[in-house]
Amino acid sequence: MTRQQAAPVAVTFGVLGPVTAATERGPVALKGPRQRTVLARLLIARGRVVPVERLVDDLWESPPGGAVGAIRTFVADLRRALEPDRPPRQPPRLLVTEPTGYVLRAAPDAVDAGRFEAAVGEAGRLLTAGLPAPALDAVDAALELWRGPAYADCAGEIWAAAEINRLDELRMLAVERRAEALLALGRPDEAAADLPAHLAHHPLREDAWRLLAVARYRSGRQGEALAALREARDVLVAELGLDPGPELRQLEADILAQAPHLTSTAPPPARRVGSPQPSGRVDSTPQPGRVGSTSGRVGSPPQRPFVGRDAELQRLRHAAEAVARSGRPALALLSGDPGAGKTALAEALTRRLTAEGWATAWGRSPEYEGAPAAWPWTQITDALTGPTALAGPAALTGSTALAEPAGGGSEGAGDPAVARFRRHRAVASLLSGVADRGPLLVVLDDLHRADGDTLDLLTGLLTGPQPATGPVLILGTYRATEINPELTAALARSASLEPVREYLAGLSDEATGELARAVAGVELDPPTVRLIHHRSGGNPFFVRELAQLYVGEGAVALAAVPPGVRDVIRHRVGQLPEPTRTVLRQAAVLGRDLDPEVLGALTDDPEAVLDAWTARCRPVS
Incomplete structure (x- = not known):
């Protein structure tokens, strides 16, 4: 076989620790942190093209003049390291140039993270099938792949945060599936010995507390099993203000009653890979700061009936399909009167897209004053970066820098314009990084209450100088009767995008x-x-x-x-100007189908009717 015909050297990659590359000849020498960062960024993209501009933004906070040339140098060095036997002028097979950037064509099993994810999924299937011994072997092999924190070289990078958290979530799931397998094999002492260290780092994992209590009970330590459940309650109340979920409460009752089924060695149902725990990154019925999933949520309200909006839902799904095909961001706008079902339709779309493999995140504009600037985006970045995805004080540490960048003492620190610029750039990078792995739906609910920073960030992500990239669908909902000047300006700025618009009339x-x-x-x-x-x-x-x-x-x-309708009407009318309330009371006397001329004659001031109607169409404050 000639040199030109030689088969390419197989390359494997490691990201469950410091980023590495290796061939059958040994480790590949990677030159410095920048080259490792470029390799990590391409690996996180999972076979998707990463534009050169995105690489520049992700590698430098303030890109130097020769940033693009530096990227090309890093890529050229990587190619020589990964394909040392490639003949001159022969195109590369692994790190390929595309019109807009670069793509790393590594098979899933060539990356240790891909092998780890497959092994955890296989362990779950084996547990469900009642085969705990091979499940234990699979999960042990999966955990042995870890050499340290995932993407250890990129721990502080915003674009890596979502993937690092996803892998950490899978690692926690693997530890818990190992405990399930040990319990099913009749080895509760081993499970009870391993779980406390796991819970010391992840104390909000209710399923881990369940497994620890069961393991201790089966080891003949009933008192310690109850102590574990009391500790779980104390942690959840202190950290989240929540009581344990129904599963832990039922387990406590079963232990006190010494229920016979607790001594069974039948394996418990295994959760789907990536399924959430109460402290997990993903969740169900969309709440602010939540990433979508199809599984249940502790304390979630019952799902309301959803009827009469099939056509609107289908059109929004078509918009999502177009985004997934094109690989480019798009905007959809959903409006209607209060109570028309805008949020319910957005929730239905979220459930459908989540079932189809989309990532989803929600942010809602608060009804009260005093929330930080761009609060809905803080909720969204919490969901996409925070390990708990809970919109509370304990979850804000990972997103405060995104929502309100402090500048860290660098040039421009304390300048609101600089802070906004950095926030726009950070959120664009985060959304693009998530979209690198698959399509993303971002829902901004109640835009009629949004502050200027929220709306500026919305339009900047789509039309600004550094927009988000990848298959991202942003869905905004607002009341058609409460469009304020800020929202009007935002809608005008986004008009060039030709957003999909849906108006919800009556059923x-x-x-x-x-x-x-x-x-x-x-x-x-x-x-x-x-x-x-x-x-x-x-x-x-x-x-x-x-x-x-x-x-x-x-x-x-x-x-x-x-009564509910009366309270809503009383609240909204009570916040209108007095002349508007007077005209509304007079209009109510005339009935539903009123004549404006008659109303003007009744008020003895036709201009007052027009002024009242204009005031009625402005948002109440």
Whole structure:
């Protein structure tokens, strides 16, 4: 075989510790931290193209004039190190140049993180199948791959944070699956010996506390099992203000009752790879600062009926599919009256896309004053970088620098404009890094309450000088009746993107009936459905309130205003200017289909009617 025909040398990569590369000939010499950083950035992209501009932004906070040339030098050196036998002028096979940047074509099993993830998944399947011995072998082999913290060379890099946290989450899951296997094999003493060290570093893992308590109980240490559950309660209350979940509460009752099933060695159901713990990075029904998943959440409210929005949901899914195909960010806007179901539709889209493999993160604009600037983006960055993904004080340490960069004493520290610039750049880098691994949905709920920094960051991520890259769909929801000047300006700036726009009008008669029946839990006759639709105008919130009123007091109560609706109306009207309230009271006397000229004659001031209507359309403060 000639030199030109020689097969390429197989290269393997290590990221479960310092970043390394090796061939069958031994370790590959990597020249300095910058070269390792470039290799790590390409590995995190998992076969996706990383644009040169993205590499420059990720390697330097303030890129030097020759940054692009330096990147090319790093890549050339990497190519020579990874493919030393490549003949001159023959194109590289591993680190390939694309029109916009570079891509590292490494097979999943060529990276230790890929082998680790596959082994943890196999252990879960074996546990589910009732095969704990091979499951233990698989998870032991997986844990032996770790040489230190994942991507140890890049621990402080924003673009690496999401992948590092994902691998750390899988490592915690592997430790817990090892304990499950030991329990199923009748070796509770070993499981009880290993778990305290795990919990010392990850005290919010409820499943680990469960396994420790069961292991101690099966080892004949009932008192220590109960002590573990008491410690779990103390930790959860102190750190999160939450009581233990139903699984731990039931386990405590079973231990006190010495339930026979606790001594069974049948393996417990194994969780899916990447499935969340109460302290995990992913979660279900979207809450601020949460990354989407399909599994349950401690304390989550029951899912409300979702009806009548299939067409709108399908159009948003088509927008998401277009983003995934193009690999470029896009914006979708969802508007409607209060109670129209904007959040419910966004939640439905989140569930669908999560099931299809998308990462999802939510941020909501608060109803109260005093929240930090760009608070919804702080919630989102918490979800994408924080190991707990909980929007509370304990979870803010990883995202405060993203939400409110301090400057660290560098040039421009303390300058609000510099802080905003750094925040924009950090969030763009984070979203792009997550999107490198797969499509990402970001939901910004209640934009009509958003502050200027939130809206500036939204438009800057899509139209600014350093926008986010990759398949990112940003979905913003807002009340069409409460568009303030800041939101108007943001919508104008984003108009060139031709965002997908959906307006939620009232539900149809048929959908109103379906929703009312689901809420009432009883069959409703057509006249009752028509009355509910007429009274509510198809507004889902009003429909639910009327259906609950019907259940409690019967059809005669449908003539009244439900208490929940009355409270909302009283609150909103109470915050309007006095002239507007006067005109609304006069309009109410005239009924639903009023004549503006009649209302103007009644007020004796037609201009006051116009002023009141204009004030009504401005957001209440």
